[in-house]
Amino acid sequence: MAEPERESMEFDVVIVGAGPAGLSAAIRLKQLNPELSVVVLEKGAEVGAHILSGAVVDPVGIDRLLPDWQADDSHPFKTPVTKDRFLLLGPAGSLPLPNVFMPPLMNNHGAYIVSLGNVCRWLAGKAEELGVEIYPGFAAAEVLYDDAGAVIGVATGDMGVERDGTHGPNYTPGMALLGKYVLIGEGVRGSLAKQLIAKFSLDEGREPQKYGIGLKELWQVKPEHHKPGLVQHSFGWPLDSKTGGGSFLYHLEDNQVAVGFVVHLNYKNPYLFPFEEFQRFKTHPAIAPVFEGAKRLSYGARAISEGGYQSVPKLAFPGGALIGCSAGFVNVPRIKGSHNAVLSGMLAAERVAEAIAAGRANDEIAEIETDWRDSAIGQDLRKVRNVKPLWSKLGTYAGIALGGLDMWTNTLFGFSVFGTLGHGKTDAEALEPAAKHKPIEYPKPDGVLTFDRLSSVFLSNTNHEEDQPVHLKVKDMALQKTSELGVYAGPSARYCPAGVYEWVEEDGERKYVINAQNCVHCKTCDIKDPNQNINWVPPQGGEGPVYPNM
Structure with missing residues (x-):
């Protein structure tokens, strides 16, 4: 039987990812030229479904994109930061660090504590008012090229494919979305960005990208424990001094507190369990009282780009550019990236609009690359590069x-x-064989303050159709057994924040089980596997977590 023909649609600009960068690019394009046809693809079931961040947002990008935003009562920036607190945690106590010693850029005065997912929902509304087409539930699965090798669009993934790769009764082929330019704003370690970086050698002459895994819970706390506007950052316990990471408590509106924990993925010990370190952190005497009598509302996790200034790949390629966290614009000490994501989307949009006005299409817009280091983005990242x-x-x-x-x-x-210092090894190369380390004993969860992964994943509203090809592609299963298990003691069973990977005993043999339906799309496996033997690709569109307000 003949394959159903793939339908195609043509636009001036195709944007992959309805995050802060993609939506800001779309808005700016329509501000500059309302006649441009702009489409935004979003793999989540709705805009914001896959957005997870702390988040304390520096509004510098929003101020530039939508100068009158504060006059709009629908905006989500309800809780300005009123107090900054920095703590060094030990096993039993904490030491406050005086704010006066902190560099001025660490001051959060003028920033807002928000749900970044709600910011994206708000921006999506602004984009649609301008005529941007937004297609949630469609995962961009393939880059399309012309005969000369330039990017001309993307194709969405097929729907209704059975686990064995055959077409099920509800099979629908993906759609081709063609554009004069394609902007890639998939977020951290995006599958298309990874392909484009490799194809066009965009990382040539750059330092390796570095990453962290960020885990977050949203809690409803007692009114007497709620301090709206308080931003608290801490480092130290439960991590040892050789393992990078830190934590945050952000007091939002409505008696809500966001608590998060970040582990830098260049850790060496394969027995380290980031999720369990997060649970331990909440039991610290300086942290636990906040959650007395509280209720956990949401859980999620995602990777964070941490390489900064020296790790940003070349942005422009023939036919488009990388924007936002696909390029890696996070300011690590500030734990902020959304402001730079907005600015990068705007910068790319302005150059794309100029190119289209000049009659250009599907070529390399070199100005995007030359602009960013001299822009506010480059100035922000250069100060913290070391x-x-x-x-x-x-x-x-x-x-x-x-x-x-x-x-x-x-x-x-x-x-x-x-x-300007280098980063050295990739995070995958940083992991050491298990023989150099001892297993770590973690306490059992109490179900009140600390929890297991599966009950946590339940709160993320994660869902995948089980009868589809597994979207976590192990290239060589034999290598996984001899090396990931045999040399490194199976770290994927620990570094995954959703319990996707297990080594189970079956007929006297260790078997690798992939519970793909648990995946929260954090990409940690794609980053940390010591052999780079796991490749994360998008599942069917509309699947994965549905974060209501993360």
Whole structure:
């Protein structure tokens, strides 16, 4: 039987990802030229469904994109930051760090505590008012090229494919969306961005991208424990001094508190269990009282790009550009990236609009690449470029102290005594064989303050059709057994925040089980597998988590 023909639609600009970068690019394009046809593809079931961030948002990008936003009562920025607090945690106590010692860029005055998912829903409304077409529930699964190798569009994934790859009764082929330019704003470690970076060698001459895994819960706390506008960051316990990471408590409106924990994915010990470290963190005497009598509402996890200034790949390629976290614009010490995502979407949109007005299409817009380092994005990232390498090389205490000093010299004098440091190994290469480490014993969850992964995934509203091809592609199963299990003691069973991977005993043999239906699309496996043997690709559109307000 002949394959059903793939339908196609043509636009001026195709944008992949309805995050802050993609939606800002769409809005800016229509602001500049209302006649442009712009489409945004979103793999989540709705805009915001896959958006997870802390989030304390610096409104500098929104101010530039929508200067009159504060006059709109529908905006989600309800809770301005009123107080910053920094803590160093030990096993039994905490040490507050005076704000006066913090570089000015660490001050959150003027920022807002928000749900970034709700910010994206709001931006989507603004985009649609301008005539942008937004297609949620459609995962961009393939890049389309012309005969010369330039990007001309993307194709959405087929729907209704059975687990064995055959077409089920509800099979529908994907659709081709063609554009004069394609902007890739998939977020961290996007599957199409990864392909484009490899095809066009966009990372040539750059440092390896670095990552963290961020885990977050949203709680409803007692009114007496709620301090709206409080932003608290901490580091130290339960992580040892050689393992990078930190934590946050953000007090939003309506007696809600967002609590999160970040583990840098360059950790060495394969027995480390980021989810369990997060649960342990909540039991600290400086943290636990906030959650007395509280109710957990949501859970989620996602990777964070941490390479910064020296790891940003070349942005422009023939036919389009990378924007937002697909490029890696997170300011690590500030734990902020959405402001730069908005600015990068705007920057790309302005250059794309110029190119289309000049009659150009499907070529490389070199100006996008040359602009960003001189822009507010480059200025933001350049000041903090050595914080992550110093932390990685020297450990938490010396690394943070020297990183703080480096931020001060960059802020006051515009230079660094360290120049620009490199990152060295990838996060996958940083993992050491299990023989060099001892297993870590973690306490059992109490179901009140601490929980297991499966009950947590339930709160993420994650769902996948089980009878479809597994979207976590293990390239060589034999290598997974001899190396991932045999050498590294099966770290995927621990680093995954959703319990996707298990090594189970079956007929006296260890078998690798992939519970793909649990996947929250964080991409940690794609990043941390020591052999780079797992490739994350999108499942059917509309699947994965549905975060209501993360």
